[in-house]
Amino acid sequence: MFGLTPDEKKIAQLLKQQGDFNFNKTGIKTRLLTSVHNTRFREHAAPKKFYQHWTIQFGTCLALVLLLVSGVSYANGAKPGDKLYFLDLFEEKIELTLPRTAASRTQLQSAILSERVEEIDEIKGDDAKSAALKIKTINSLQQNLIKAVDDAASTKARLEEKGKDKSVDKVNRVLNNLEKTAGQEERRWEQSKGSDSTDQEQRDWEARLEEIKKAREKARLETESWKMRSHENTSEDPTSTQDRSGRN
Amino acid sequence: MATENQIQEWVRAAQNGDEAAFGQVYEALSQRLFNFLLARTRHHQLSEDLLHTVFLKAWNSLNSYVPGRAKFSTWMFQIANFTLIDHWRAKKDSVDLDAVENMSAFATEPAKFEKYDYLLRAMKELPEDQQTVLNLRFWQDLEYSEVALVMKKTQVAIRVLQHRAAKNLAKKIKDLGLN
Numbered sequence: 001m002f003g004l005t006p007d008e009k010k011i012a013q014l015l016k017q018q019g020d021f022n023f024n025k026t027g028i029k030t031r032l033l034t035s036v037h038n039t040r041f042r043e044h045a046a047p048k049k050f051y052q053h054w055t056i057q058f059g060t061c062l063a064l065v066l067l068l069v070s071g072v073s074y075a076n077g078a079k080p081g082d083k084l085y086f087l088d089l090f091e092e093k094i095e096l097t098l099p100r101t102a103a104s105r106t107q108l109q110s111a112i113l114s115e116r117v118e119e120i121d122e123i124k125g126d127d128a129k130s131a132a133l134k135i136k137t138i139n140s141l142q143q144n145l146i147k148a149v150d151d152a153a154s155t156k157a158r159l160e161e162k163g164k165d166k167s168v169d170k171v172n173r174v175l176n177n178l179e180k181t182a183g184q185e186e187r188r189w190e191q192s193k194g195s196d197s198t199d200q201e202q203r204d205w206e207a208r209l210e211e212i213k214k215a216r217e218k219a220r221l222e223t224e225s226w227k228m229r230s231h232e233n234t235s236e237d238p239t240s241t242q243d244r245s246g247r248n
Numbered sequence: 249m250a251t252e253n254q255i256q257e258w259v260r261a262a263q264n265g266d267e268a269a270f271g272q273v274y275e276a277l278s279q280r281l282f283n284f285l286l287a288r289t290r291h292h293q294l295s296e297d298l299l300h301t302v303f304l305k306a307w308n309s310l311n312s313y314v315p316g317r318a319k320f321s322t323w324m325f326q327i328a329n330f331t332l333i334d335h336w337r338a339k340k341d342s343v344d345l346d347a348v349e350n351m352s353a354f355a356t357e358p359a360k361f362e363k364y365d366y367l368l369r370a371m372k373e374l375p376e377d378q379q380t381v382l383n384l385r386f387w388q389d390l391e392y393s394e395v396a397l398v399m400k401k402t403q404v405a406i407r408v409l410q411h412r413a414a415k416n417l418a419k420k421i422k423d424l425g426l427n
Contacts (some may be wrong), residue, residue, distance in 0.1 A: 005415075011418065012386035023282045023295070023296055029274055032300055033270075
């Protein structure tokens with residue numbers, strides 16, 4: 001024993017000379033293995049593999065999130081038919097679920113619809129693929145438009161009950177834009193009527209037109225009093241150029 | 249006598265639920281752990297119960313042992329040391345080994361009783377950590393690094409403790425009028 005003092009060497013020798021003490025080795029083993037057998041197997045799982053370590057899992061999740069975010073950012077300029085267009089739509093869905101005020105959600109819905117209108121106009125080509133893509137996008141736009149008007153009207157009613165005038169004002173502006181969009185879609189849909197469509201197609205076409213007209217009318221009625229007030233406010237200022245458009 | 253590699257293999261198997269492999273680990277390490285426990289408690293029945301507890305604790309926390317990081321025996325001694333500390337805390341009063349109990353411990357080994365009882369009595373006079381370091385270093389042959397792991401101290405602290413413990417024990421033995 002290198003480095004030990006004389007006392008330490010003596011003590012070490014004494015302790016070593018004791019040797020082993022007898023005990024009920026077999027009996028304890030039997031008792032132990034019975035206890036072990038009764039213990040749940042789950043507590044004896046093998047050590048985690050490296051990929052189960054929390055740092056690896058966290059790092060992987062973070063990497064996936066960053067990849068998704070970068071993909072979404074890259075997809076922001078994507079159009080219908082582009083490979084990453086689905087990410088653009090995914091981002092919109094996520095944004096709509098994020099916590100925000102009712103008024104700002106309505107504004108976001110309106111902004112998404114405006115983007116859809118632009119995307120439809122950017123779909124070029126006369127081939128069947130482009131036509132199908134355009135129809136699909138128009139369908140999506142119109143369904144979202146009808147829903148957006150309903151949501152905005154509900155939101156406005158709730159905000160009015162709470163007396164939140166500023167937020168009501170925001171929603172009125174959105175409804176005004178939705179009314180314009182609905183008007184555009186109404187005209188687009190009227191022009192899309194085919195001369196050789198079947199009875200069912202004709203019925204579907206008429207049903208869609210009716211829905212768009214209702215949405216436009218609803219938006220118009222919701223904003224009628226707001227427009228009148230806006231007109232009264234601006235009529236006092238002769239330099240105002242506020243647009244008072246709105247179809248009857 | 250099983251090598252460290254063999255023990256590591258059994259441990260890996262036991263971590264996958266192999267109870268027989270754990271039995272092998274028991275066979276390889278139980279004697280040393282019993283010696284350690286008996287030297288500290290000086291109570292035969294208690295030492296056997298504690299031995300069972302130590303191995304059961306090891307089985308229940310086997311997945312926390314990382315093979316290769318430290319010897320498995322070191323890890324077991326760590327559990328044994330903490331089990332002892334928990335036992336003293338729970339009991340508060342130490343279990344005194346009277347001559348009758350001590351005799352029963354060495355009933356099959358009266359010569360051993362005659363020869364070494366004085367040593368264990370002298371050691372019992374030392375502080376707990378000094379008893380532990382003497383036991384682990386000189387009786388169980390653990391390295392400074394291993395003892396440091398078991399007792400959660402630095403190696404320097406273990407060296408100092410060992411020196412002090414040996415010096416004190418030598419003095420105790422002299423005070424008892426023994427050579």
